[in-house]
Amino acid sequence: MGNMVIVTHWLDGDVIPFVRIGKELKQRGHDVTLITHCHFEKVAREAGLDFRAWDTPEEYALLVEEMKGNKTDNSKENSYSFENSEFKQRYESNETRLKEFNIIAECCKRKDTVLLCKNRSSIAAYLVAEKFKLPLATVMMNPAEIESMLLYEQLEGKNDLPRLNELRSAVNLSSVGSWLQWESSAKKTFALWPNWYDTASEEWPSKIEAVGFPLEKGKEETKKEVPEKFKVWLKKNPNPVVITGGTTKCINDKFYSSSISACGMSGKPTVVLTRYKEFLPKKLPDNVVWYDYLPLDMIMPKLGLIIHHGGMGTLSGALSAGIPQLILPCYVDRPHNANLINKLGVGDFLYPVNWQPDKILSMMNNLQDDQIKNNCMKYVLKMKNNVGITNIADRVEEMAKDKKYIYSINSQYKIPVKLSGEHTSNNSQPKIKDLNQRLSNEQRARLLVNLRRREESRR
Incomplete structure (x- = not known):
């Protein structure tokens, strides 16, 4: 071996x-x-x-804080904490x-x-x-x-x-x-x-x-306990909405507040799932409960909708469970993932500029469309072969x-x-570099999504 x-x-x-x-x-x-x-x-x-x-626990705690994605006080307007020179020196x-x-x-x-x-x-x-x-x-x-x-x-x-x-x-x-x-x-x-x-x-x-x-599936799967308190709540509140920004602090400040407000307006039973309680409003709507941890893969088949950040683990779990996805993406790969989920017909997304509770609520309602639910079930079958x-x-x-x-x-x-120059002349390189320096992480990600769409339209 x-x-x-x-x-x-x-x-x-x-x-x-x-x-x-x-x-x-x-x-x-x-x-x-x-x-x-x-x-x-x-x-x-x-x-x-x-x-x-x-590393040590103290060094890892610092890493988690530095990967928040929030703008640093002494940085350029479009610079984020994980882009600055101190971060690069420490980790790269x-x-x-x-x-x-x-x-x-x-x-x-x-x-x-x-x-x-x-x-x-x-x-x-x-x-x-x-x-x-x-x-x-x-x-x-x-x-x-x-x-x-x-x-x-x-x-x-x-x-x-x-x-x-x-x-x-x-x-x-x-x-x-x-x-x-x-x-x-x-x-x-x-x-x-x-x-x-x-x-x-x-x-x-x-x-x-x-x-x-x-x-994980079958013999590979690590079984985790669902808290008894949650089982009782779920029995009284079937097909709830789950809001989760994943396990990272790299999340836009409005992610939780806007989605919680939308779910409060909807009246639908809602679970907010995050280990970082400091991201949440001090008072939650009556129909919203908070857990710092639940085995998400185990509860997903019981959900009616998931609102999430666009991480690969969360979206693939939702595909396997057959539930509609509303993605509120910012940073790194998430806007691209959101676009792909939309193309599959199993969800939709809103960029941060549109994270108003009424717009989120409207999209939540749209995702209850029968065609989307049918598409979700189609990918459940595909995921059985994953x-x-x-x-x-x-x-x-x-x-x-x-x-x-x-x-x-x-x-x-x-x-x-x-990169060979067939699509871009050498004279345009300084302009491209200058543009890249002026873009925020979110803008770069959106640019990649749009360029990808354009190339696909040519195929």
């Missing part, structure tokens, strides 16, 4: 899928080590995994990457090691794989990551290259000539969604295999048996058409 080393960063949505994959590999008899933030040690140990931490500097390199390398001394890592943030894992000639697979967590990295190459790739090569030199690796060539050189890259959800992976320089959503965890575990096991998966720089790299 192999030595599987899994590397990831950030919050629940970027870590829990890897815990599930690691659990499946462990059940197949492999040794599995998860390397991530200390907050996830308990859940990793419960899954039977060995564990190494990047070469010094940090070298510390991570040493932690990962300690876990990779066996010849039968396979590395599985989150793309982009797991730079140190790429270096370890190349240095010690190990198989490496990278994982795309959501479709927007692909477009954001292509955009990053176009706008910042050349600027970031000297820093990358300085890091490579520190571990005695030769320089590379392209950030994107290096980033896309893993012999296996997996997308944690099915092809019917999105086909954006076709734009990446190397092949990406869509394996499906990383949902075996993302099994698929990725199968592929990782295959990698342990074949040397062709050992990481090396892709000598066959071709510049993606998007």
Whole structure:
């Protein structure tokens, strides 16, 4: 059996899928080590995994605060806390990457090691794989990551290259000539969604295999208790609405207040689900209750509607449960995900500028349409065939048996058409860069969604 080393960063949505994959590999008899933030040690140990931490509890608490997404007092108008120089120095500097390199390398001394890592943030894992000639697979967590990295190459790739090569030199690796060539050189890259959800992976320089959503099911599923108090409430209040912004503090200030007001106006029984009570109004409407935790996947089939932030875990769970989704997206991948859910016909979305209670209530009512409910049931059937965890575990096991998966720089790299100049003249590059600097995170995300729509209309 192999030595599987899994590397990831950030919050629940970027870590829990890897815990599930690691659990499946462990059940197949492999040794599995998860390397991530200390907050996830308990859940990793419960899954039977060995564990190494990047940080201390105090350092992780600081990370959670810094990833809120709120604008910082001393920043540019369109700059957010996770974009500033202090954040980048603390979590993305070469010094940090070298510390991570040493932690990962300690876990990779066996010849039968396979590395599985989150793309982009797991730079140190790429270096370890190349240095010690190990198989490496990278994982795309959501479709927007692909477009954001292509955009990053176009706008910042050349600027970031000297820093990358300085890091490579520190571990005695030769320089590379392209950030994107290096980033896309893993012999296996997996997308944690099915092809019917999105086909954006076709734009990446190397092949990406869509394996499906990383949902637990059947023997894989970790059973969690639903509180008795909630069971009693649910029996009296069938088909409630759930409002959740996920497990992160990276949420717009108006998300909870506006959606709670809308649900209060509706009179529908509503559950607000967040571990951060400070985001909520001091007094909730009579028809609204709050829980800091409920096993969402277990209660979803009992819901009438879910209002959420647009995270991949929440939307895939709702697809599996067959419930309509109202997404209030801001930041990172969420606007793109909201657009995809709308295209599937199982939900709709509102951008923050439209987060007024009356507009949210109107959309809640629209989502009770019979056609939307029929579409939801269609995707319940599709989701029955979703075996993302099994698929990725199968592929990782295959990698342990074949040397062709050992990481090396892709000598066959071709510049993606998007970046080759066919669509954009060199003269327009300064304008594009200037525009990017003036856009907020939300505006960038909306721009990516609109560009995606335009390209699809041409196909």
